[in-house]
Structures are given as structure tokens and as C-alpha cells.
Amino acid sequence: MPVTDLIKSSLAALTAKKSGPSLYDLCDPLLRGAGPGDAHLRTFYKTAVANPVLRPLMGRAGLPALADPDRFAALQGAIRSARDDAAPDWAAIGRAIAPLIDAVPQQHPRRPPLAGKASMPPRAEIDRVIKGCATDLIGSYTRNQGFIPAYAAFNLIGDPDFHGRDLVTALVGLNARTYKNATLLFNLARAFILPNAPVARLLNPGWAGFAEPMWEPVQIRHRSAYYDAFFAEALMDYLGTGLATADETARANTAIAGMIEFCLTTSRETVRHPTDGTPFDVVTALVKPPHVRMSKFFWKLKSDLGFGLYVPDCDTTACSLSAATQFGSLDPMLDQPFLDYYAGYQVRPGTNRAPPSVDINAPLDFTGGIVTWIENAAGDNPFGNDLDPTLNLDVLEAAFRNHVRWDIVGTEQRVTFLRGVVDFHDRLIGSGAFADPRAHIYYLPELYAAYFGRCLAAFRAMPAAIQKTIDPNDRFAAMRETILTYVQDDLAAHEMNPFDAALALLALAKLGGDRACFAPAVAAMVDAYGEGGRKGPYKAYEWNKMKTPTRILVGGPEVTSAFVLSALSHARTSLAAA
Template sequence: MNNYANIYDICDTPVLKERPQAAPGENFKFLYQKSACNWLLKYLILKACRHPQIPMQDVPVYQAAIRAAMQASQMNWRDADWIKQTFKPIADLLDRIDKPQFRQRQPLPLSHALPSQAQLNTVIERCMQDILRTWRRDKNNPYFPVAAQVILSGDDHMNGENFLNVLCGVGSFEYQNAALLSALLRCFISSSSARLKFIRKHYRGIAEKMWLRSCWFTHRTAFYDVNFFEHLLAKVLKTEGTDDELQQILPIMENLLQFCGVTSREWLVTPNKGIKHPAITCLPIGSEAIYACRLSKKDRAIKKDLGFDDFASDTDTTFFTLSIAKKWLDLVEDRNLEVDAKLLEECRSLLDHPWIEIINEYQIGSGYTSNPPTIQITKPLNYQGAIPIWFDKPFPKPDGSVVKNVVGNEICPGHNMDILESIIVNRKQWNALQGENLKTVRRLLDFHYETYRSGNFKQESAFQYYLPEIYVFYAGRVYDAYLTLSEAEKMILDPSGRIDAIRQIALAYCKDDLIAYTLNAFDAALAVSALVLLRHESRDDGLLATALKVITDALGEGVKGHPFLPYEWNKMRHPCRIIVGSDVSTSLFVLNAVVNASFYLYGVDQN
């Protein structure tokens, strides 16, 4: 095998022995030294990964691509033709990767024995113990830690076409360098089955187990917290907890909402009409925000080197925050709660903007074309009616240039479902069922209907941030909100019954794709939540019983006092495969599922 090249045969000379001509080359050299030249990674993994399709005589072809990256200017990286021509050899290598199957799923026999309410209460109690214990670890700056774990073998769907599409679609040369280096690592690691075993493990179920704790990057973002708020809200609304328990949960919910709606807020202007509006970012700036995000100086520096320093607000987190802001206001009014009055006013202020008119400027098919998806790797999808993930936020540079789409802009069905749910929740204040607003909402609904009707939602390649099972759970959230509409409102929004059609397809997916095969605790939690929120009519056909059995059987599988293991909840496909989750996030998702199931099966209980 020494007659074949490894990554060092290709990169060491142009990267380490030749001088870069500009900032992009200097950044690539830095990233290469920090990653591929890491002693453990080099001698335990990469040095032995010799590519069987790159004989030593072919090394100059690939060295030319790396040398071009080292000599590149910022203008080169903005030239799509240069990118496609220069990095075609790397793209061709990606196309030759045989995709291994890490997921292990076998047919799962149905269980028809529903757990008792007492058994479900035990799961709820264990989850709440974990949630409260985790929150109390830091009295000065409490949070629910969520970890990001990099998978160096890359995204399973990152072929040559997608790789070039990412390089052409992002505006940051740091991010482009990271994507290029990640593609190289993917090519070489995937060429050695023996070394690949050290990077990626087989796992049971759909969501990947997060096993490499030593490499976790733990942090806090508004996107995580909006989800956690909603899980705790289910506990408050659907169980009759004690006053003491309520007094423990409500301050946590206020903290989460404060972090999302205030700490993580920035002000933007729409790209066409110039409407000034707040938006929620997952990387707020300022010393107070950085402290709240749990980002050390080292972590912040790493993000900057990878091209994540200039970070726009996203439509998903913003609209999810708008949803929980409305739900908080409703909860406080319904329960006559004594809470932070200033935060209530912040919620009202956040909601008091023409939000549907704002997103109309981004929607595909609305007539505006100022902010199209620059990355189109979520396939197969019909983007008509969808809204890209990032709001418009130009970043001026020292050389006088302005960079947009720093990390690219793209379509993912999951975040579009969050937007639809928020619109339904806030329909009255936003006049969602009137005039041009109604046209915008119907286009968005049509996008989801087409994604479900076509079956494209079953393809993981159709998502950037989610697994299909999350999207189905989010369809349940939309259906749950839809049931609050009057019959007249339902006819205005959806005269052709598309939401019910989505419901039927989603329920069939739960039966035939989710619960029919091996699940882990996180998968089962999503299946249970989806079935309940979609109002699965049969309680004794074995679907709920089987998914709940997976959860009760898994109780105690966790480590360090956690009831469950950490699983992939969220992900990124570029610049590398990054999976996101934590022990406590599993507890929160399971809490939501079991609370909903207990309420659906047995009604309110004194828990």
C-alpha cells in the first residue's frame, strides 16, 4: 500500500513548505496544522489511510488543487467557475466513496401491553430529577448543556456535486477551507475500513449515539432553549405537579425565554422593503451574551477560524421563539402567574411586528429573489413555497467588501415546519388568514404538503439539520396548533385538506418506518410525541405501546446519573458532519413524549 498516497503525500509540500500568497492560504495552512497535523489523529488514523485509487504517480494532480487553495485570493473563492475547475479532482474522489451502513435496524415486534400510568410517572420523575440536577450545577449561570461532536468521516451524502455546491454557495473563505479540508479527510478516512472503525461506530436505531465525549464541544444556543422550553411547558400544562415543582420549573422557563428573546436578539432590516425587525441568533455578540452561551475564548477562536464568526440570525430559531413567547403570555394569563413583568413586555414587543410580511421577502415563489438558497444539497425537494434558513445580514470587511451568506443559505423542511407552527399559533395578531399574508402561508403549507405527498421527507438527504423523524414530530406540533383553529379558520387556511393529508402520511410513517424497526430511546420519544400530537386514534394497536416499551426498557441506560444516553438530535452536513445532542437533551425529549402519552392515555395525574 505504500505505493499509494495518504493525505500527507498530497498536502505537506504545498501547505507546509510553500508560502501562501494571501489570507485564504494562511487560513488553510492553519486549519491543516490544527487538524491533519494533530499528533494523535496523524499517527493513529490518517497516516495509515492510503487511498487505493491514488497511486503515487497521480499525486501531482491532487497537489495542484491544494496548491491552488494555498495561493488563492478572496476573489478566487468568489469565482464559481474557478472553484469547480480547481477542485474537480477532489469532487471525483468523493464520488468513489462506498457508503457504509452504520445504522442497525431489525424488524421490531409490536407490544400490545401499554405501560401503566405509574410506570410512565417513574420515567417522568427520573427525567425531571435529571433536568433539575443538571440545571442546578451552576447557580450563577445555569443552562442545559448541549454538545456538538464532529464526525471526521463526513456527511454520508457529501458527494462531488454537493461538495462543489457548498464551496460555491458560502461566502466565507474560512468556511470554504474547512469544507475542502473536511472533504479530503472524508476521502482518506473512508478509504480505510480499519481506520474508519475508530471514527464511526455502528449503532442501534435511527439517531446516532454520541459516544466520543472527549471531543464534545459543549455550549448553549437559543435554538436548543426554545425546544427545551416547549418540553417543560408540556410538563406544566399536562400534569398536576406540586406547587413546589411548579416553582422550580417556572424560573427555568423564564431563563430560557430571556436567553432566547432578549439575550440572543439582534435588529435587522429586510432586504427589499427595509422593514426593521428583531431576529434571534444562535451566536449573539457582546461579553454578556458570550458568557451566557458558555463560549470560552478558545471556543470562540475556533469558531472564527472555521468561518462561524460572522453569524446571521436564522428564521427557525426566530419563529420558534415567537411561538414560545405567545405560549408564555397565554400560560401566564390562564394561570394568573406572578412572573417577570419586564419579560412579558419583551414578549409582547417581539410579537408586535409584521412577521408574515417580513418572511414573504424571503419565500421562494413570493416574487422576491433577493435571498435565494445558495446551497442546494437538500435533495430531492421542490423548494417552491419554502423559506431559507438565514435572514439577510451583510458583513462589511476591512478591505471594503461586503460578504453575504457567510455559511451559505439553504432550505430544510424542518425549520419551515417551525415557521408554519408559529404562524398558526400567532395567526390572529399577525392577520395570517387575510389577503397577501394568507397567500404566503398557503405557499408554505403547499411546500410541506408536496414534501410529504412525494415521499421526499423520508430521504435523509432532503434535510440539512434534522432527521426525518424530527420533521414528523414537528408535523405533530403543527397539527396540534391547527386543532385550535375554528372550523371557519380551518376552511380559510386549508380548504383542500392538506394538513389532514400530511397527518395521515406522517402517521403511516410512524407505523411503517419508525416503529416497525429497531428504535433507541430518542427515536421512540419522537415516535410517541408524533403519534400523540397527530392524535393517533387507536390506543391498543401496539404502536404507542411498542414505542413506550422502548423508553421504559431503556430507562437507566445512561451514565453519570443520567437516565438516558445522548443521541443525535440535530446535525450539520457541512463543512463536516456534526451531530448535536446531550444526556439531558434526551431526558427533555423523553419527558415531553411521556408527559404527552400519559395525558393522552390516562388524563391528568397528580405527578
């Protein structure tokens, strides 16, 4: 947000007329200072919601509906129950707040159609951007003393797809009380922000394109194996272009090797198969200091607020295995029969395993899909479980890359597992639900489209006989056509920021789309090159997100550089072949 707009929005929020009881009128008598009940709820309120920065802004954000003393008292009763009860009725607490959230519906940006016809930039310009992005990534790895960072930012406005019903679902389905407390208070704050336009505009300004820019002034730098696997793959794409100098090749290989080691060694965690107890080494989502590379202040703050425990997940594990395989790693971890392990997390009728508890992307049919979170060795699973479509593409892609090592069609059980995941995607894509942001937990539809292309490329690289065994009815061909239509007629035919353009181009290049459709996306990335100023070639955009406890965006300038680098590298290869 420009400085002048920030000042205007701040003044409007600070001088707005108060039209009813505020969040602090409601909660201060119950949660401010020391007192009875759950201490974490009080701590979270003080630190995340009633801090000195937000108080002046939200102190005037009132709700006229709460002028009704009975409604005010009922809402206080729900908060008191969350504070005092040993086993709160979280569904009842959520139902008390849900109508306030649904009273102000949200929607994703409406992108205007592209104006005019874009011309394909010259090859020299494409190569210049590729090399600039590679220089940014390699330089960042050096400057940050052995890693490339990503950043997290809290957005108090909440996710447009997270409705009142979803709040009830999350409060019931999440396991850790601290995480329930955070989800409760963030969404309570959201209920006061949404109807107060000056505050809402300040906390959530508009933007161009689909993926949200990460403009928030406070961004938490950190490191995760998921990010390292992604950055390693982008640098491998750069080496595949033949543009790297000898020095760049050596530095890129050093960075890739270091990030693969972080994935398979530093982030490795031993767990047990969920049904038969067989030990498996998997990859945890967020390791502890010093490896997380988060400042001591933010790590303490994160822990104090109840986010101290992270467990492994199926997506981080799959992406780490894929990147390691592409780099030619011989780590014994890769030799484990991972298809048998993932099968323990597949949603199948007739099993004793509970379905996803945080099904905020319902009414999707989850049958055949794989849930997100893996219980650690102690059995902890603080986030309950959910099911994200893009994660399921990552598991397939890792399996296809390791089809020999994992003998993926060697048993009837493995074939059944893979067909089940393919059927899940076939239903999702065939119904058109894949294009709805609500169907996704951690990503946007445009990233699903790009990662479908990545998955399909790995599928087509396998021997024809294995392809036929997994997909006897050639459903991948039909899915490809549907995804291509979405990318060409929707995603790439409307206004794009450079992050959107990179995902559109990745999908087009990986799926073998019409090369005439490449031009708008390539032009958008070339034209935006330099927008990041001193921070890098590009700004930070939404890459992935959490919908609970509030909308938490993850991305960074280097993330945008990596996606642009990969997209242009694959498009360059496709254009050269033409």
C-alpha cells in the same frame, strides 16, 4: 463505544498496512508550516486535520489511486489553487475531489424489524420516567448556573447523504472563504478515511436505531436560543402533566422565564427586511461570549478556524417566538408582523431574490419554502443559504400560535404566503421524499414527523374559519395520514433507541395515532431509562446536524431527557383521554 472495542479499533488503525499516498503525503508539502497563500487554509489544516491526535491514525490511511503521479499532481494542483488564487475556481476544485468521495458510498443504518410485541408499561413507570427527566432538566439548569447545555461533536466520516456533487455545490454556494476552506479539507480527509476500514470503524462505530449516538470523546458545550426554546417547551409540557410538586413548579417556571429572556433579549438582533428594508428584531443562532457558555479554549479555536461569525436564522427565531407565546410573554418583539418578514425569505418564482445556494437536498422543489439564514445588519451571510423542511414547519407552527397577534389571514399577501408554505409540505409529503434523510439539511425524517405533529396540533387549535382560509382543500388531513403511516409502519415498527422512540411517540400522540401503536415506543424509553449513568437518565443522540463543513452533530443527555419528557407527557394525556 466500549473501552475494549476502542482499544481494538485504535490498534487496528495504527497498525494498518499503508496502501498508497496518505493525506499528509498529499498536503504537507503545500500546507504545513508557514508559506504563501491563504493563511487560514494552513491554520485549519494544522489544527483540524494534521493535529497530533489524527496524524498517527490517518498517517497509514493511504489511497492506492493516488499512486498515479498524474492524478496525485492534479489533486495537488486543486489544493494549490485553493491556497494561492485570489478568486479560486471552487467548482473545479470540488470536481477534483468529488470522485474520491463517491468511490466509497455510505448509507444510513438498516434497522431490523421489532421482534415480538411490546407491552405497554404501567402508568407508574411512565410517571417515574417523566419525573426523572424533569428532575434532570431542572437540576441541570441549576448546576450550570442558569442554562441547560447542548453539545456539538465533529464526525470526520462525513454525512452519508453528502456526495461528490454536494461538495461542488457547497464550495460554490457558501459565502465565507474560511467556511469553504473547512469544507474542502474536511471532505478531503473524508476521502482518505472512507476506504480505510480500520480508521473508519474507529471514527464512526455502528449503532442501534436511527439517530446517531454522540460517542465522540470531544464534545463542545454551548448555549443557543434554539436550544433554550426547546428546553422551555419541554418544561412547560411537564407542568402540563400535573406531576410537578410546588417546588418543581416554581423552579421550572424560573428556568422557563430565564430561557425565554435569553431568546428574546440576550439573543435579539436587529436586521432589515430583505426587500423593503423595514427594521425587524430577530433571534441570532449563536451569541458571543460570555452568553454562549462555551469555554474560552473552544471559542478561540472556533474563531481561529473561521467559525467566528454566526448570523440569525428563521428557525431559531420561529422557535423562540413559539416558546415565548406558549409561556404568555408580552414582549413587544412578538407584536411585529413576522409573516410579512418571513415572506421576504420565501422561494417564489418571479422575485429578484436568489434561490438557495447550498441546495444539497436537491432535487426538491423549493417553491413556497423559506430559506434558513438571515443576513445581519452588515449584510453578512457566511453560510450562503439553504432550505430545510423542518424549519418550515416551525415557521408555520409559530404563525398558527400567533394567528390573532399577527393577523395571519388579514391580508391577501399573508394568505398567499401561508398557502405557499403548506403547498411546499404537501409536495414533499405527497412524493414520499420527506422520509428520505437526503431531503433534510439539519434533521432526520423522524424529527420532521414529530414536528409535523406539533405543527398540526397548533393548526387544529385555530378557529375553523382560519383553517379553511389557509388550507381550503384540507391538505393537512392527507398529509397527516401519510406521516402516520410512516411512523406506524416504518419508524415505530423497527429497532429504536430511546431518542427514536421519543420522536415516534411525539408524532403518534400529536397526530392522534392508534394508541395500540404507542407501546413499542413507550417500552423502548422505559427500558433504556438509566443508560446515561452519571450524566443523566439517557445518553446523547443526534438531534440536529450540519452537513458542512463536515457532519457536526448537536445533542446531549439533557436533549434526550427533554424529548422523552415531552413524548411521554403527551402520550400520557392521550392515554388518559382514552
